[in-house]
Amino acid sequence: MSLRFYELAAADPAVRFSPHCWRVRMALAHKGLEAERIAWRFTDKAAIAPSGGGAVPVLVSGETWLSDSWRIAVWLEESFPDRPALFAGAGGRGEAGFVKNWTETVVQPGLMRLIVKEIHDALDPGDQSYFRESREARLGERLEVLHDGREARRPALREALAPLRRTLGDQAYLGGDAPLFSDYIVFAAFQWARSVSAWPILADDDPLHRWLDGIGGLYGGLADQAPRAA
Amino acid sequence: MSLRFYELAAADPAVRFSPHCWRVRMALAHKGLEAERIAWRFTDKAAIAPSGGGAVPVLVSGETWLSDSWRIAVWLEESFPDRPALFAGAGGRGEAGFVKNWTETVVQPGLMRLIVKEIHDALDPGDQSYFRESREARLGERLEVLHDGREARRPALREALAPLRRTLGDQAYLGGDAPLFSDYIVFAAFQWARSVSAWPILADDDPLHRWLDGIGGLYGGLADQAPRAA
Numbered sequence: 001m002s003l004r005f006y007e008l009a010a011a012d013p014a015v016r017f018s019p020h021c022w023r024v025r026m027a028l029a030h031k032g033l034e035a036e037r038i039a040w041r042f043t044d045k046a047a048i049a050p051s052g053g054g055a056v057p058v059l060v061s062g063e064t065w066l067s068d069s070w071r072i073a074v075w076l077e078e079s080f081p082d083r084p085a086l087f088a089g090a091g092g093r094g095e096a097g098f099v100k101n102w103t104e105t106v107v108q109p110g111l112m113r114l115i116v117k118e119i120h121d122a123l124d125p126g127d128q129s130y131f132r133e134s135r136e137a138r139l140g141e142r143l144e145v146l147h148d149g150r151e152a153r154r155p156a157l158r159e160a161l162a163p164l165r166r167t168l169g170d171q172a173y174l175g176g177d178a179p180l181f182s183d184y185i186v187f188a189a190f191q192w193a194r195s196v197s198a199w200p201i202l203a204d205d206d207p208l209h210r211w212l213d214g215i216g217g218l219y220g221g222l223a224d225q226a227p228r229a230a
Numbered sequence: 231m232s233l234r235f236y237e238l239a240a241a242d243p244a245v246r247f248s249p250h251c252w253r254v255r256m257a258l259a260h261k262g263l264e265a266e267r268i269a270w271r272f273t274d275k276a277a278i279a280p281s282g283g284g285a286v287p288v289l290v291s292g293e294t295w296l297s298d299s300w301r302i303a304v305w306l307e308e309s310f311p312d313r314p315a316l317f318a319g320a321g322g323r324g325e326a327g328f329v330k331n332w333t334e335t336v337v338q339p340g341l342m343r344l345i346v347k348e349i350h351d352a353l354d355p356g357d358q359s360y361f362r363e364s365r366e367a368r369l370g371e372r373l374e375v376l377h378d379g380r381e382a383r384r385p386a387l388r389e390a391l392a393p394l395r396r397t398l399g400d401q402a403y404l405g406g407d408a409p410l411f412s413d414y415i416v417f418a419a420f421q422w423a424r425s426v427s428a429w430p431i432l433a434d435d436d437p438l439h440r441w442l443d444g445i446g447g448l449y450g451g452l453a454d455q456a457p458r459a460a
Contacts, residue, residue, distance in 0.1 A: 088318040089322065092322035095326060095412055097400060097404075101397045180324070
């Protein structure tokens with residue numbers, strides 16, 4: 001089955017930084033699936049219109065257009081049950097839902113306010129004004145103001161990562177001895193940050209580095225070796 | 231196999247409020263296991279000395295003394311594999327570990343600062359001075375000062391529950407369609423609060439009530455009908 005995968009791209013089309021796209025990229029690799037990767041920009045709604053939405057990731061399989069990283073992961077799990085599992089069954093999928101919601105209410109909003117100016121700067125010029133306008137409206141602040149004040153906000157994010165840090169002090173992955181989709185959900189947020197920013201989110205001695213390095217090295221260093229804007 | 235279960239008790243020995251003990255109580259019910267429940271007080275270290283620790287829950291099975299709610303749950307899962315599962319396999323146990331650490335770094339500390347004075351007031355007089363001294367040292371504040379300022383701190387806890395609220399808007403339980411130990415971990419924190427305090431932690435219209443009511447009604451209303459100090 002041939003798959004096409006629309007990924008958000010920066011000005012440099014080789015730089016694919018979206019956290020939701022990285023979840024899918026890791027999930028595809030976990031399943032051992034190849035996909036034709038297609039660079040997509042915020043302003044290119046027409047290309048993904050058959051998905052019914054206006055955002056990536058979008059995965060296309062034959063006549064099936066799928067959007068939303070969670071739904072894509074569930075579809076991959078159901079469509080390729082003989083490949084390595086992304087979820088620990090139905091119960092584990094429920095618990096992965098909690099990891100997803102924690103990531104989307106704590107980690108991603110926290111990171112966004114630290115790196116939003118650098119995301120903007122990495123974007124294709126055609127995407128920059130859309131991005132600035134929508135994000136400044138959502139965040140209630142100019143990107144430059146957020147950027148200038150980020151040092152003061154970093155300790156709160158580091159502290160908010162405590163449950164992740166404690167868990168990964170006790171076990172190798174969120175999925176226990178081996179990574180599951182829940183690991184990729186959180187990892188993808190960090191991959192997003194380092195794709196556009198070299199500014200250190202974590203302290204050098206943060207034990208989370210071990211886990212991040214482990215996932216970054218999976219599948220031939222897929223994430224570690226991906227092109228970055230920073 | 232006969233089980234003995236040491237539970238923290240309030241001045242009224244029928245009131246068992248410890249969140250860690252409630253995790254085990256729900257886990258035993260989930261497995262359909264009976265245990266002889268023994269009231270324990272903070273100052274009664276000798277009674278549980280064979281567990282190697284000084285805190286409850288302690289579960290005793292023959293010559294085996296187990297402490298720590300997580301280790302007890304893992305032991306129950308391994309010892310009674312034919313009973314309903316507490317974890318969605320090894321991967322789900324990993325993800326439950328994240329739920330545990332989120333509960334212990336976000337939910338329980340947040341609740342503690344709201345209800346600590348009421349916990350104190352519910353305790354057996356013999357436990358009160360130990361509790362006051364140790365908790366005031368840990369929290370860096372007099373119990374009465376924490377109590378008087380709690381209204382101002384409640385909104386932050388409600389907001390910190392966002393990932394739980396979002397997850398349980400999408401699905402019935404953290405474990406998906408049916409409760410798992412991860413559900414009991416979080417539920418037990420709320421059971422702790424209502425066992426000693428009638429002060430409303432959540433807004434009346436919080437959608438979390440549906441989930442709390444659902445678990446409270448399980449196993450013949452085990453948690454809903456448990457004696458409370460408040």
